[in-house]
Each structure stands twice: as structure tokens, then as C-alpha cells.
Amino acid sequence: MFFSDLVESSYSVYKERRESLVxxxxxxxxxxxxxxxxxxxxxxxxxxxxxxxxTVYYFSGLKEPGxxxxxxxNDEGSKSIILxxxxxxxxxxxxxxxxxxxxxxxxxFYIDKIDFLGDKLSGATFDRxxxxxxxxxxxxxxxxxxxxxxxxxxxxxxxRSSDQxxxxxxxGQFLPEISSLEGNIIDIYGIVSxxxxxxDLFEIGKISEAINLTAVAHESGARIISEDGTECEVQAAxxxxxxxxxxxxxxxxxxxCGRNAIALHYNDNSDDLSAGDLVVIDAGAKVDGxxxxxxxxxxxxxxxxxxxxxxxxxxxxxQKYIASIAKPGYYLKNYDYPEKCLTSxxxxxxxxxxxxxxxIHGIGHFLGLDVHDIGGLKSPIQEGDVITIEPGLYIPEESxxxxxxxxxxxxxxxxxxxxxxxxxxxAEICEFMKNGLSQDQE
Amino acid sequence: xxxxxxxxxxxxxxxxxxKRRELLVEHVRKDNRxxxxxxxxxxxxxxxxxxxxxxESNFRYFSEIEGESACVIAISFFEGSCKYSLxxxxxxxxxxxxxxxxxEPNIENAKKLKFDEISFLGNKEIxxxxxxxxxxxxxxxxxxxxxxxxxxxxxxxxxxxxxDRLSYYDSRFAIDRIINFxxxxxxxxxxxxTEIVAxxxxxxDSIEVKKxxxxxxLTACGHAxxxxxxxxxxxxxxxxxxxxxxxxxxxxxxxxxxSEREIQAEGERVFVRGGGxxxxxxxxxxxxxxxxxxYHDNSKYVEDQVIxxxxxxLDGxxxxxxxxxxxxxxxxxxxxxxYSILLGAQECVVKVARPGFWLTGTKDLAKNLTSFxxxxxxxxxxxxxxxxxxxxxxxxxDIHDGIFYGQLEVGNVFTIEPGIYGVPYVDEDGFQHYxxxxxxxxxxxxxxxxxxxxxxxxxxxxxxxxxxxxxxxxx
Numbered sequence: 071m072f073f074s075d076l077v078e079s080s081y082s083v084y085k086e087r088r089e090s091l092v093x094x095x096x097x098x099x100x101x102x103x104x105x106x107x108x109x110x111x112x113x114x115x116x117x118x119x120x121x122x123x124x125t126v127y128y129f130s131g132l133k134e135p136g137x138x139x140x141x142x143x144n145d146e147g148s149k150s151i152i153l154x155x156x157x158x159x160x161x162x163x164x165x166x167x168x169x170x171x172x173x174x175x176x177x178x179f180y181i182d183k184i185d186f187l188g189d190k191l192s193g194a195t196f197d198r199x200x201x202x203x204x205x206x207x208x209x210x211x212x213x214x215x216x217x218x219x220x221x222x223x224x225x226x227x228x229x230r231s232s233d234q235x236x237x238x239x240x241x242g243q244f245l246p247e248i249s250s251l252e253g254n255i256i257d258i259y260g261i262v263s264x265x266x267x268x269x270d271l272f273e274i275g276k277i278s279e280a281i282n283l284t285a286v287a288h289e290s291g292a293r294i295i296s297e298d299g300t301e302c303e304v305q306a307a308x309x310x311x312x313x314x315x316x317x318x319x320x321x322x323x324x325x326x327c328g329r330n331a332i333a334l335h336y337n338d339n340s341d342d343l344s345a346g347d348l349v350v351i352d353a354g355a356k357v358d359g360x361x362x363x364x365x366x367x368x369x370x371x372x373x374x375x376x377x378x379x380x381x382x383x384x385x386x387x388x389q390k391y392i393a394s395i396a397k398p399g400y401y402l403k404n405y406d407y408p409e410k411c412l413t414s415x416x417x418x419x420x421x422x423x424x425x426x427x428x429x430i431h432g433i434g435h436f437l438g439l440d441v442h443d444i445g446g447l448k449s450p451i452q453e454g455d456v457i458t459i460e461p462g463l464y465i466p467e468e469s470x471x472x473x474x475x476x477x478x479x480x481x482x483x484x485x486x487x488x489x490x491x492x493x494x495x496x497a498e499i500c501e502f503m504k505n506g507l508s509q510d511q512e
Numbered sequence: 513x514x515x516x517x518x519x520x521x522x523x524x525x526x527x528x529x530x531k532r533r534e535l536l537v538e539h540v541r542k543d544n545r546x547x548x549x550x551x552x553x554x555x556x557x558x559x560x561x562x563x564x565x566x567x568e569s570n571f572r573y574f575s576e577i578e579g580e581s582a583c584v585i586a587i588s589f590f591e592g593s594c595k596y597s598l599x600x601x602x603x604x605x606x607x608x609x610x611x612x613x614x615x616e617p618n619i620e621n622a623k624k625l626k627f628d629e630i631s632f633l634g635n636k637e638i639x640x641x642x643x644x645x646x647x648x649x650x651x652x653x654x655x656x657x658x659x660x661x662x663x664x665x666x667x668x669x670x671x672x673x674x675x676d677r678l679s680y681y682d683s684r685f686a687i688d689r690i691i692n693f694x695x696x697x698x699x700x701x702x703x704x705x706t707e708i709v710a711x712x713x714x715x716x717d718s719i720e721v722k723k724x725x726x727x728x729x730l731t732a733c734g735h736a737x738x739x740x741x742x743x744x745x746x747x748x749x750x751x752x753x754x755x756x757x758x759x760x761x762x763x764x765x766x767x768x769x770x771s772e773r774e775i776q777a778e779g780e781r782v783f784v785r786g787g788g789x790x791x792x793x794x795x796x797x798x799x800x801x802x803x804x805x806x807y808h809d810n811s812k813y814v815e816d817q818v819i820x821x822x823x824x825x826l827d828g829x830x831x832x833x834x835x836x837x838x839x840x841x842x843x844x845x846x847x848x849x850x851y852s853i854l855l856g857a858q859e860c861v862v863k864v865a866r867p868g869f870w871l872t873g874t875k876d877l878a879k880n881l882t883s884f885x886x887x888x889x890x891x892x893x894x895x896x897x898x899x900x901x902x903x904x905x906x907x908x909x910d911i912h913d914g915i916f917y918g919q920l921e922v923g924n925v926f927t928i929e930p931g932i933y934g935v936p937y938v939d940e941d942g943f944q945h946y947x948x949x950x951x952x953x954x955x956x957x958x959x960x961x962x963x964x965x966x967x968x969x970x971x972x973x974x975x976x977x978x979x980x981x982x983x984x985x986x987x
Contacts, residue, residue: 166804306784314777321562333612
């Protein structure tokens with residue numbers, strides 16, 4: 071399923087997205103001229119690999135730390151400017167490639183102009199506690215816009231990107247005229263969220279690539295499980311596949327054996343595997359910015375006990391049931407509409423077996439550039455969403471944790487499973503552990 | 513289940529941390545003209561969703577508490593007496609549910625962790641499994657009260673709040689937020705203790721040296737795996753080439769037989785399997801990108817030789833090792849000549865390094881280790897112009913540890929890592945090549961010199977080749 075082969079990859083995609091954004095902003099706010107600001111994330115230290123803020127990436131395709139995307143619009147149209155920290159020479163020396171503030175790069179990236187944020191910096195890392203001069207050019211753009219009566223738009227309430235909020239606060243300190251941000255900056259988180267939720271074919275292709283690689287990683291993990299193995303050995307086998315393919319993990323890999331699976335975000339992965347237990351592997355790759363998020367549960371000893379299989383089948387049935395009804399109009403988690411809420415419906419399903427109290431989390435989340443992608447769980451599912459469906463049972467009395475998670479693409483009337491190449495029937499799971507993915511699925 | 517990583521082995525570490533906190537109070541008082549009263553605050557980092565939690569190394573150094581975000585160490589001192597408190601975010605319910613561990617504020621835990629008391633940061637329960645960076649006043653209520661009381665009594669706040677460094681962002685952020693909530697405090701009440709803490713941390717005790725050595729053992733296993741992987745790959749490729757030439761009578765032109773990221777994946781797998789992780793972004797540079805100093809895309813293919821700069825972090829402590837492997841199993845004569853000069857530069861630095869010397873940043877060239885390396889390279893073929901960086905850095909809980917690079921002292925652990933990049937030469941057949949290499953080991957400063965902590969990882973040209981064929985042979 072390589073949609074990306076069909077869709078030409080080009081920076082023009084990002085230009086189109088920016089144009090749609092401007093249209094939406096004008097429509098929703100009834101304004102004629104304005105300035106939209108998105109801030110790239112900062113580097114977080116030597117031991118953490120840099121990830122671009124997802125919305126900046128969505129609208130620019132650029133991975134430069136500390137950059138600012140400014141979109142000016144008025145009656146005559148819109149203009150996109152990228153402003154980069156003024157330290158190109160040092161970045162080239164230390165990191166190799168860097169965007170340059172010239173027309174050639176602007177043309178490549180379909181940007182109207184690339185400029186420096188402000189004064190030249192020493193060193194190759196942009197300090198989040200930047201001085202005014204270092205940010206002078208962007209501050210000027212904002213000042214001029216405010217003077218001309220333009221409204222300023224930014225993402226204010228994106229909790230996942232606290233750097234956006236940090237920079238807005240810092241700009242407020244430098245520009246007294248907009249220091250009361252509450253009044254002067256209009257939040258466009260809602261518009262951004264609506265756009266980012268609706269995945270195009272290019273994005274579905276990228277997510278599918280991440281899932282394909284994740285399938286190989288789960289195979290590698292499944293095959294190394296043994297009674298005298300360890301959780302971190304399985305983690306190593308999974309992440310090996312990501313690294314060897316030049317990808318990264320989309321989130322902290324969970325390998326949780328027996329009781330450990332009951333703590334939902336367990337990721338110490340520091341215990342031994344023990345015979346007779348189940349082991350939950352929750353791991354996904356990030357490829358070209360897009361995430362996969364897949365969970366499988368395996369019997370350490372290679373076959374399920376009767377009780378394990380009974381519970382496993384209930385979870386699997388729950389997933390199949392939810393996948394069969396998920397479509398536009400349903401909610402991932404909104405208790406105001408219990409009859410349309412997939413989390414409530416999962417609970418109802420488990421109730422038939424008297425197990426509902428062991429299902430302790432929501433049924434799923436949106437997936438995309440972020441593993442918990444932008445979008446409120448309380449709003450209805452729409453065409454173009456990619457979601458996870460991940461029922462689980464966590465029974466402390468029996469030291470059993472089971473979760474099965476796949477990724478689905480919501481079309482007009484149904485949910486299409488993007489990860490159905492990864493086995494999940496009990497018999498298939500045992501076969502997968504022994505022999506891996508069968509040839510005809512390759 | 514109390515919280516992650518609690519074993520009998522770390523009980524000893526808690527005692528060590530208690531002593532470190534006592535020493536910190538001593539230093540803070542001495543360096544600030546013996547104030548009667550004061551409050552020292554050390555902040556653990558905040559958590560960010562879906563990113564592996566990255567601990568704050570000073571918090572770790574003074575507490576040995578692992579994997580609990582947003583905690584704060586508060587030490588209030590008054591004349592001769594001190595009170596050591598630990599503040600934890602009030603998210604017990606969800607943290608236990610989602611993580612299975614939490615430092616509960618009770619007497620047993622305080623006793624175990626060697627604090628006088630453990631309290632919640634605020635009394636209101638947080639309905640999340642961690643306290644985010646943009647916390648509210650109520651989330652921090654109890655700590656804010658403690659700060660207010662101290663300020664009223666004339667105390668200053670001593671914390672990590674440097675103005676001019678790319679570091680301690682979460683600590684600085686928390687302080688800014690506290691100032692926001694407490695109108696009585698201004699920046700004048702905040703005194704930075706970065707230098708004091710760095711001075712303490714640069715001097716490693718025996719437990720720390722042991723932990724770095726453990727990380728180095730894991731690193732050695734990773735390098736052994738990668739060295740063998742490169743060699744076996746070459747054997748396969750050679751075999752293919754021979755067959756091709758015999759069958760079709762043509763010489764192979766396949767230059768993409770060994771990718772950098774495959775080597776990286778082999779090494780990192782060993783680190784993770786051993787319970788560790790890469791201490792920094794691994795560098796595998798087998799092409800001309802080696803001339804870019806922090807190249808870590810690792811997205812190209814190995815040409816003549818490959819620089820592998822990869823170290824494991826284990827139990828919090830970092831190791832930092834670089835080896836350069838020949839792509840074709842053996843160094844050519846020219847590679848060997850250049851490599852041997854580089855090794856000579858490292859040996860020359862090792863020989864002179866002792867307390868009182870500087871890694872870099874001094875005009876006293878007789879005590880500047882970077883100058884020693886460069887002048888050795890200069891005397892041997894004028895290679896110094898191919899070495900654009902300094903000789904090394906301290907390591908410890910951080911990969912670039914200690915922050916302030918003063919003179920070496922007994923107990924420092926640091927790297928000696930000469931490197932030359934893009935040295936051009938022409939081979940016997942008239943083809944142009946570029947030689948890049950770095951050799952990096954980790955050293956402990958002792959009274960009369962330095963001791964190599966990583967000498968079990970081969971580095972002589974012949975030993976490198978044997979390492980690639982046979983792996984690690986430990987005595």
C-alpha cells in the first residue's frame with residue numbers, strides 16, 4: 071500500500087495548505103488583513119534528537135530549529151516568509167546542511183522570501199532565551215502589522231507545543247503594544263486542527279509507510295520473545311528495525327510483561343520476560359514526520375493458555391466490533407452522546423462479559439504528524455481522519471494486560487484498517503512469533 | 513511497587529546524595545559570604561507527552577531519584593541548621609495508574625531517600641499522570657508558601673538560573689513562573705549557583721567512576737558488534753565481487769554496499785538490549801560528511817573508512833567513544849600512516865595530561881592540551897589544519913559535563929579525542945581519496961597523570977583489524 075508512489079512529493083503541497091489556511095482564517099474571522107505566525111521548536115539538548123513542531127512542518131515541510139513561518143495577507147493576496155536564526159555558517163560547519171536566506175532556497179521551498187530573524191548569533195544552537203536584537207526582523211514585521219491594523223493569528227492553546235506559548239510570551243515582553251496577548255492574538259488552533267485532521271492521499275501514503283516499517287519491527291520483536299529473554303531485548307529488536315531504515319520511534323516503545331502491562335504507560339522495559347505470561351508490545355515508527363501506533367499482545371511461551379486466549383478473543387472481538395461501526399458522526403470519547411461514543415460502546419461490549427471495569431482508557435486517538443495527533447476527542451469523527459482503535463483489558467488480580475491496536479482511515483462510510491498485514495488472530499500470533507510475516511504478505 | 517529502579521544497591525547512593533546536599537549547603541554559604549539564612553532549590557525537568565522523559569542531571573546528582581518528573585529539592589538553611597525537603601507533584605492517583613510508580617509523601621520514603629520530609633507541591637490533586645510546565649499557582653501552593661516565608665525572613669533563593677547559557681531551561685522556566693506568582697520576589701532575590709554545582713560535579717567520586725566504567729563496558733560491546741558487522745559485510749561484498757568478476761569478467765562498481773545507519777542500528781541495539789541507551793545522537797560518518805562535525809543523519813554509504821562516535825548511557829552516566837574502522841577490513845598503507853599519526857597525537861596528550869592542565873581556553877600553551885595535540889599533528893605532516901575542534905570535554909551525568917572548563921583536577925573524567933577530517937591523498941592507481949578519522953577515549957585524572965577507563969576497546973591499527981575479525985577479547 072504505497073500511496074506515496076502515486077502522489078508527487080513537492081513543496082508546492084505546503085504552499086497549497088498555506089493558501090487554504092488563509093482562506094479559512096479570513097472566512098472564520100471576517101478580516102481583510104492579518105498576520106499568521108507559527109514558531110518552530112527549539113533543540114532540546116545533546117541527548118534528544120530534534121523534532122520539528124508538527125504544525126510548522128505541516129505548513130512548510132521544513133525541519134530547521136527555531137524558524138518562524140509568517141504569513142501576511144490582505145486584499146491583494148498572501149505572502150509567506152520564513153525567518154531563520156542568523157547562524158547559517160556555524161550550522162553548516164557543525165550540521166552540514168542548513169537553509170539559506172536567499173532566493174534560490176525560497177524558490178525550492180515555495181516560500182516568497184527567506185530572511186534572518188535578526189542579528190547574527192555566535193554558535194550553532196538557537197537559545198530559547200533569545201535577546202531582542204536576535205529577533206528584530208520578526209518583531210518589526212509584527213509591529214508594522216499591528217500599526218496597519220492587521221490582526222495577529224497564532225496557535226495559543228496547543229498544549230503539546232509549549233514552545234509556541236513560550237515564544238509568544240517572550241515576544242510580548244519585547245513588544246509592549248501586544249503584551250496583552252489575550253486580546254491581540256487570535257487563536258487559530260481550531261482551524262489548524264480541522265485542516266490537519268483531514269489527511270490527503272500523500273499523508274495516508276506516509277502513514278502507510280510508517281505502518282509497513284512498524285510491521286517489520288513487530289515481526290523482529292515477536293520473533294525474539296523467549297522465556298529467558300528480557301523486555302529491553304525485545305525493545306532493542308524492535309527499534310533496531312526503525313534505526314536501520316533511517317526512521318525513529320514515534321513514541322517511547324512499551325514492552326510490558328505480565329503485571330507491568332497494567333500500568334498503561336509503563337516504559338521502563340527493565341524486567342525479564344517470564345514463562346506463561348503475556349507481553350504487550352506497543353511500538354510505532356515515525357517516517358518522514360508521520361507516525362504509526364501499533365500494539366500487539368504475545369504469549370511469552372509461544373502459545374496462549376485457555377484463559378489468556380478467552381480474554382484475548384474478547385479484546386479482539388471488541389476491536390472488530392468498534393472497527394465495524396466507526397464512521398463519520400461517531401465520537402472517540404464524548405460521554406454526552408453515549409450511543410455514538412466509541413469508548414462507551416466498547417465499555418458496553420465488555421459489560422456483556424462483566425469485564426467493563428478492566429477497560430480503563432479511551433478507545434483511541436487521532437494519528438498523524440503527532441502520535442496523539444491534533445484534534446479534540448469530543449468532536450465527531452470525520453472523513454479523512456486517521457484514528458487508532460485500541461481496546462484493552464487490564465486485570466490486576468490475574469496479572470494480565472492485553473491490548474490490540476490498529477490504525478484506521480475514516481472514509482465516507484467506514485473505517486479502513488491500514489495495518490491489517492500485522493497478524494492478530496490468536497493462531498496467527500503464535501505463527502508470527504515462530505516464522506514471522508509469511509512471504510505472500512511481503 | 514514504590515517507584516522505578518529502587519534496589520538495595522541504590523540505598524548507598526541515597527547516602528552519597530545526602531552528603532552531596534550537605535556539601536552543597538557548605539559551598540553555597542561559603543561562596544556567598546556566609547548568609548544566616550537561605551533557600552536552595554533544585555528542579556527536576558518537566559515531562560513532555562510522548563517524548564522519553566529526560567532527567568535533569570543536577571537533580572539526579574543530588575537525589576538519585578529516577579523517573580519522577582517535576583519534583584523539587586528545597587533546602588532551607590538557618591544559622592547552623594538545615595532542612596532538606598523534597599516536593600512532589602500531586603498526581604499520585606493517575607501516576608500510579610499509568611506508570612505504576614510514584615514517590616508517595618510519607619515518613620518511610622523520606623527515611624529511605626534521606627530527606628527530612630516529603631510533601632506535595634500543591635494540595636489540589638492533578639487529574640493527569642504528570643505536572644506540565646505551565647503549572648498553576650495551586651499546583652505549586654506549598655512550595656510557594658515556603659518561598660514566601662523565607663523571603664519574608666530575609667533569605668535569598670539559590671538555584672540554577674544562569675543568564676547566558678544554553679541550559680537549565682526547565683529550572684529557569686520554573687523560577688520565572690514562581691516570580692510571576694509571587695509579587696514580592698524579583699530577579700534580585702535569585703542567586704545563580706551553576707558554577708558551584710558544576711565544580712562539585714566535575715569531581716567524580718568512586719561510585720560515579722564505577723558507573724561510567726559500566727557504561728563503557730556496554731559501549732565496548734556495541735563497538736565490538738559494529739566492528740564485526742562491518743567486517744562480515746565486507747567479506748560478503750568481496751565474495752560477490754569475486755564471483756561477478758569470474759562470471760562476467762567485470763569489476764563491481766557497487767559503492768552502496770554498507771550504509772551508515774545499519775552500523776548505527778547494530779550498535780544501538782546492543783545498548784538498548786543491555787538496559788542502556790545512546791548517550792547522545794550517534795555519529796556514523798563513512799563519507800565526506802565526516803568533515804561536518806556533528807553529522808548524525810547517518811543516511812549515506814561508507815566509502816574508505818568510517819568514523820563511529822557512539823557511547824552508551826547506563827544508570828544515568830554517559831560514555832563517549834569514537835573509533836575509526838577501515839571499510840575493507842584492513843587499513844591501506846596510506847590510511848595506516850595517517851591513522852598512526854592521529855593515534856600518536858592522542859598518546860602525546862595522554863602522556864602530558866595531569867592536574868593543572870587545561871583542555872582548551874588558556875593562553876598558557878605549555879598547559880593547553882589542545883595545543884599539544886595540534887603541535888604534534890603539525891610536526892607530523894602538517895595535519896593540524898585538518899583538526900578544527902578542541903581536544904575534549906568532561907563527561908558524567910551529562911555528555912558535555914561540568915559546564916565550566918577550568919584546569920583539570922583529580923577526579924575529573926574527560927575525553928581525549930583528536931580528529932582529522934578530509935585529508936586528501938591519491939592512491940597507487942591515481943584515484944583521489946579523503947581520509948577522516950577520530951580516536952576518542954575516556955580518562956580519569958589522578959594525582960600524577962590520567963588513567964584510561966576505556967583501554968579495553970582496541971585502537972592500534974593491527975588491533976582494530978583483529979577487533980573487526982574476532983570481536984572483543986577480554987582478559
